[in-house]
Amino acid sequence: MSTTTTLDIVPFLSQQSQLWKACGIRGLFPLEKIPGMISLLAGRPNPSTFPFESLTMKLKPDLAGMPSSTVEGEDPFTITMDGDDLNEALQYGMTAGVVRFISWMENFQTHVHKRVADGSWSVTVGSGSQDLMHKACVALVDEDDSVMLETPVYPGTLGFMAALPGTLIEVNADTQGLNPTHLESVLTNWESTHPGKRFPKLLYTIPSGSNPTGTSIPEARKIEVLKLAKKYNFLILEDDAYAFLYYGPEGQQARSYFALEGEINGEIGRVVRFDSFSKVLSSGMRLGFMTAPPALASVVNMITSNTNLQPATLTQIMAYNILSRWGPDGFLAHCKGVAATYRARRDAFEGVARKHLEGLAEWTTPVAGMFLYIKLLVDEDTDSAALISGKAVEKGVLAVPGAAFMPLGGKTPYVRVSFSLIEEGPADEACRRLAEVVREAREEKAT
């Protein structure tokens, strides 16, 4: 039986990553742990000056996945932090995150993706997964690199990609997510379409409930993508912000790239995975985590230590306190409940959308996430951006024009709508107005 090889990620690191050096202070910190050592090193504030004395989180009484009582016999829906626990939360902490919080997530990754803790991957906490994706790209992308983006793509990624060196390459998605056939043609034709240029270094993709398309790529396609990644030697940046919002058929959620790579390629270390708590715990807490080869994590941590120092200790410990009470299965039970909420909202929105837009627009029903990507059917040349800024605004409805999701710009007939927040009444009216927009645009084209 062949053993699994581990990809060496060091050759993928950018020149820029070598520029990031530790400031002179950090190197001495490990020495503080030596018994008997008295340290005058750190300008850490004294916790007795922090004015907070206790902090209590009350959880929803109907929260899924919670134990019926805690070990201490307390109410599991009340979590209080005080004393040393609170002082720790209010103090500077480690660059990569609070150690026990990281351990919880490492254990979680093993639980969900069946990846053994074999040293080929480590978990880093960030101030949102956005923070980590941005830094990972700084660590990987050089001027002469090309970055493949599943297109349409989340504009937040476009935002930081645009400021980075390197060339953006669109790889098309369709109703089933990233299209491996198009990916393959980009790669097989590379030398003629981009003569003299290095092969693309990485592929960025949102495999579940993609923003903006709402599609989730099936496992069979992921397998094709993984094989291409190995054949053409590129990394996969798996942005799985909506992974916990899967509401498709039970037991049929595609396994992650992170879970699959060893099995499909006999090789690990090619997938860099980004998870987020933003859609299931709180978007305002700014907590995400990256699961990556240690050599890459190390560069990301170096950037953090210099730029924003660390993710907030307080929010990490708050999150850890609730996650540890849940355990991985309790957390997943909660996520299932959250996903069910989004499915109900999807159903309600699709109902009113179909009522008004049948024949005037089309879309794929998502099995995860919070978006519909709606194609406005005016003619072969529909420009949704023009329709939105013109007729749609006039009629009092706004959706995001598809052009916002195209790395290289361009005209598109699509708009993104979210069903996460809108109530049924306004949703109905919004779809009615959108239908008018399409009808009127068609009439104008006909004349």
Add this chain to the structure above:
Amino acid sequence: MAAVDFLPESFYADFLSDAAKARQPSPIRSLLPLEATPGLISLLAGKPNPTTFPFTSFSFTARAPPSEDGENVEGKEVELKLSGDDLAAALQYGPTAGLPPLVKWLMELQSQVHGRGSGESWALSVGSGSQDLLDKAFIALLNPGDPVLVQSPVYAGVIPLFHSLHCEQIEIDTDADGISSASLRAVLESWPAGKAKPRVLYTIPYGGNPTGATATLARRREVLSLAREHNLLIMEDDPYFYLFYGTHSLRPPSYFEMEHSDPSSAGHPVGRVLRFDSISKIISAGMRIGFVTGPAPLVRAMNMHTATANLQPAGLTQAVAHALLASWGIDGFLRHTRGVSAFYRAKRDVFEEALRRHLTGLIEWTAPESGLFFWFKMLIPGEEGQEADSASVVRTKAFEKGVLALPGTAFLPNGRRTAYVRASFSLLSPEEVEEAVKRLRDTILEVRAESAAA
């Protein structure tokens, strides 16, 4: 009172970096103002539904600030709760520049403390710690390879940021009175013709990490005058502003205040100072909250960077901070900071007393009036008439004797050896201080003995 002039928005175009100018707002952002149209239904935002978040409330207790005469009010606590709409706002994605109630409170603080009226061409943004904001400001103002004026020795945390931008760090001397205006003048007046002149000065006016020096009023006036003469922006990094151990009525005002209100600023347009504050040394370091105050075009450029890099500072920690600050009010906050100052002043005094007893004649130092550090020079001989190297002593003898201090070379932008050491007095008990300082004494005595024997 004569009307104050402000530098126009167009003034800053020359100062913004290529990276800042190239940043595009997200196309979604440009549609957001339309949401305010009456009757319009917006399907723009891709925010999660906050009813799915597991929390119903956060409540916390905090100490009341000390009374007017500085007495700690024992047993008195504030009890605060975040629930309902406030909690929903805290748990949801929020504005890039910070939670609006907190931004408003902080702007009022800046008005009261630094005498700058709101709506006078300056803006304020909250960041994930002032480090986050410093990083973004450097990227907004400096092109790769640009020269930057840096007081030296300097906070070690900015050196790698300049390094990552390939900036030429032009060191400006400091002494017991803070940044040396003579050194700054000399550098600027002797700048080679034809070489692009530095336009940004980075300075830490209170507590001058690592030196502990606080810039005097006279020095600040001279620096402001030079900034005007040579068209500089001043980045005022002030995380220790609220830790002051001298007489409060005599404390020097900030650059942010002085450019507006100091007599020497009369007749000069305002808007050269970009100020950085932090709650890390006064309320909590783990909450990661800092704020930048200064010319609106510069703050906007930084916001555009935040919008793509890490989106926003955390809503929840901001809401907790705001709840506390709102309950205290500005006066309560200032009384709290005076209490914190008194606490650290006492620790400074304990540390200095130990230095006097054990290290007189073996080191040289000036007592800090702000900040958390002593900066002292080891009086040991160097090799072949060079300055002594504290780094090798710290890493070998001091370490062996069980005391860790920071070699001063970590704070020199361009490396080089120094006999200086930085020691923090913030955490140790009096017993630990006594023991640490004794170990330093033993270290230095041994070094001197070995050198004499050689």
